[in-house]
Amino acid sequence: MPLTVKKQGEKLVASIRGDIDHHSALALRNAIDEAISRFRSKTLVLDFSEVTFMDSSGVGLVLGRYRNICAYGGELELRGLSLRHMKIMKLSGIEKIAKIKGGEENVKAAK
Amino acid sequence: MLTKLNSERDALIENNLGLVHACAKRFKGKGIEYDDLFQAGCVGLVKASDSYDKSRGFAFSTYAVPAILGEIKRMFRDGGSIKIGRTQKEKAISLVRLRDELTKTKGEEPTVYELADYAGLSTFETAQLLNAVIPPMSLTVFDSAENERQMDLIGYDSRADMTDKLSLHTSIESLPEEEAKIIKLRYFSGMTQAQVAEILSLSQVQVSRKEKTILKKLRGII
């Protein structure tokens, strides 16, 4: 599974590797949701720094995990988004609800 | 009788070296030296001439070409069986690195043609490889170009072999706890500086600075 889930302090960090499309998103979703319910962390961090391809299925993956972590009263943080992936994310307005870290330049550059 | 047979066999070999050249030429530029391809092909030719039976009515080439190709094919096998994923990934990573280098030296992003040209690959192959992996390390702005290279050195470069890693391991024991932790997380767990910063409640800039000093120190020790 191209996914590593680690507990880092209070945070649950899920690092995704490889391509995120509709085909790969299903397994990623199940694994991340399983980790959310097991660890019950207040903060879910999704790390995209090793994602090689992403289309709108990646946005759906994020929105779905956002809904899920909200149900636990937690919050969502996104890391390592490249300029290109940020551009796609921003079509959904996700930056208004999730904390985006480590790519401030990208957030701005992606208009 | 035996000597006659031998001279017949020698003639067969000598007269058909052209077959070996024809076969070897077919596989030029695929990562094996022409001389080696030719050598392997000759082994096939010798085997074929040993077992060739004229009375069966086949032309010698019908018999020899599959034997020659078979030996040449074995050469490619003997490189060991490499799983696709890994080598493709390595190749792709070096392509992206090449792109970054070219971007730096030329001041603008190279096109796929230019990349292919530099890497000596076809454009189709290049496109396919880039599909396999485009490491976003180089696409993200937040990791400075410098520590990318540091990561490459220890993370990906196959020349940074195990002995380096092992000696690094023993030297780390002599470091203060926090410093040892930074190096372990960065180079043995393969984490990014941002990840390490998170764990140690430091800023990424602090991790970057500390890492540089520790590496200098380690180089002194090693």
Add this chain to the structure above:
Amino acid sequence: MLKPQNEMKLILKSHSVNEGFARVAVSAFAAQIDMTLEELSDIKTAVSEAVTNSIVHGYGRKIGNIYITCGIYDNNLIRIKIRDNGCGIEDIKKAMEPMYSSLGGDRAGLGFSVMECFTDKLKVYSKPGKGTSVILEKRVSIKC
């Protein structure tokens, strides 16, 4: 539309494992025009969206054929058509609105927006019960 300089047609089954293959095949073909990696990724992303729609919406649980045509025209124009014989779209205008999705779950409703964002032209033809065609055009920069 003039005749393409070169053209390929690809027929795939609507298995989701083929999404990745469709991206690779189209971008490998398109790469015979010289362009930057960014432009190549734009094409990949748009194709991925259209193919995924045919799989997810067009055919749903069924397995059907997806027809992809990719043509290379003068002045570095790439034209890609992705067609399915699936359920079709009732209201194309509504379907193309950002954040609209007829499916719940994890769909963001952004597929068409992404296609628009990463190409120069997007056309959608569809007939309910018959199928859907998406045409993507991208003109890549000419370098000397």
Add this chain to the structure above:
Amino acid sequence: MLKPQNEMKLILKSHSVNEGFARVAVSAFAAQIDMTLEELSDIKTAVSEAVTNSIVHGYGRKIGNIYITCGIYDNNLIRIKIRDNGCGIEDIKKAMEPMYSSLGGDRAGLGFSVMECFTDKLKVYSKPGKGTSVILEKRVSIKC
């Protein structure tokens, strides 16, 4: 022959620039089965020979379509068909003999021998004036 688990069809023009694309497309599709790099390049090599023959011999100076079907079957069997509507082959047995070539120049007459050597099965069907089909089969080793 049972139904394939997955299958793709590709239609190309007989421009020589498409040889490379055909190789890449087939190998990208075949790569969904786990195999070694050598096995993958065996497949590429064989496909390349067949496609080149359709371009060089089948169509010659004309430009026609080349039809490639690639199917993945149970037990890691890959089956590839390369078909053209070109001039066809009079004497298939003779054409398949090593070092036989109907064209002079740089052609060594090794194409069919290479296909045979790098696959597990090779079948050739042809009708003069109608066209040629080459079927290549390769069973790749299962690795754990």
